Amino acid sequence: MQASEARRAVAAAIASATAQGLSASDVTVLNDSNRLVLRLMPCDVVARVAPVTHPHGNAELEVEVLRRLAETDSPVTALEPRVEPLTDARDGFMVSMWKHYEPVSDQELSPADYARALARMHEGLRNVDLTAPHFLDRVAGNQRDVASRDTTPDQADADRTFLADTLEHLRKSILERGAAEQLLHGEPHPWNVLNTKGGPLFMDFENTCRGPVEYDLGWVPVEVSAQYPNVDHELVDQCRGLMIAIVAACHWRVDDEHPGNVGRGDWIKALRQGPPWPSVEAV
Numbered sequence: 001m002q003a004s005e006a007r008r009a010v011a012a013a014i015a016s017a018t019a020q021g022l023s024a025s026d027v028t029v030l031n032d033s034n035r036l037v038l039r040l041m042p043c044d045v046v047a048r049v050a051p052v053t054h055p056h057g058n059a060e061l062e063v064e065v066l067r068r069l070a071e072t073d074s075p076v077t078a079l080e081p082r083v084e085p086l087t088d089a090r091d092g093f094m095v096s097m098w099k100h101y102e103p104v105s106d107q108e109l110s111p112a113d114y115a116r117a118l119a120r121m122h123e124g125l126r127n128v129d130l131t132a133p134h135f136l137d138r139v140a141g142n143q144r145d146v147a148s149r150d151t152t153p154d155q156a157d158a159d160r161t162f163l164a165d166t167l168e169h170l171r172k173s174i175l176e177r178g179a180a181e182q183l184l185h186g187e188p189h190p191w192n193v194l195n196t197k198g199g200p201l202f203m204d205f206e207n208t209c210r211g212p213v214e215y216d217l218g219w220v221p222v223e224v225s226a227q228y229p230n231v232d233h234e235l236v237d238q239c240r241g242l243m244i245a246i247v248a249a250c251h252w253r254v255d256d257e258h259p260g261n262v263g264r265g266d267w268i269k270a271l272r273q274g275p276p277w278p279s280v281e282a283v
Helices: 003-019 059-069 111-126 135-147 157-176 213-217 233-251 259-273
Strands: 024-032 036-042 045-051 088-090 093-099 182-184 193-196 199-202 209-211
Touching (some): 003 045, 024 045, 111 213, 135 157, 135 233, 209 213
Antiparallel strands (some): 024 036, 088 093, 182 209
């Protein structure tokens, strides 16, 4: 976030916590991109703050998905139990409160454990009956962004045409496979998995959608998808290419503030080099 917007977001998080009976006099920024993630102390709560105009993700759907998953044995981060499970609108921001987990930094998460946790999460999501966007709705939004020079003004014409063609080709190819669909995480990449003493936990469900499990597997390391049982690995590779195209399109938006956009040209380069395409952490 821009500095002025970030200050307002922090103030909104503190005000929301205080209104719900939590003490929040000290703030640590855990993540700063299109959305701010804060650790509030001494109440020890994680606050996630996004502008109400945030073009990607749905904070209210995210909270509802996690509320439902709490009723299953899914390996996901929990909403803060001391407050109501909802989003709080304050000063142009949506604020949600989450339980804080201390990550395990001295033990690497193995591909097998990652894949098992992902399969368990998918099993839990199959038991959640919620209306969510289709994963191709996001692709349609990316296609509009690529077609708009106002939205992606710095993108070279050759890259713009290549990216538009790739998004359309992969969209059609994946859809034609007719794979079974269910509720998905939407972006279960390594930065959305927290390795804790109790095992891996998935977080950040703002891009929850419906689609084949192979779409989620397109966001994880190749070693992880290889461990996931009973999937179409050719479809996984197509979804991995789609993932790269999605990220490339997002990073060229004029309003994108994700740290990864400093290397946004690398995503186009990776897309041109496939298939097979690299996984997200390899770009």
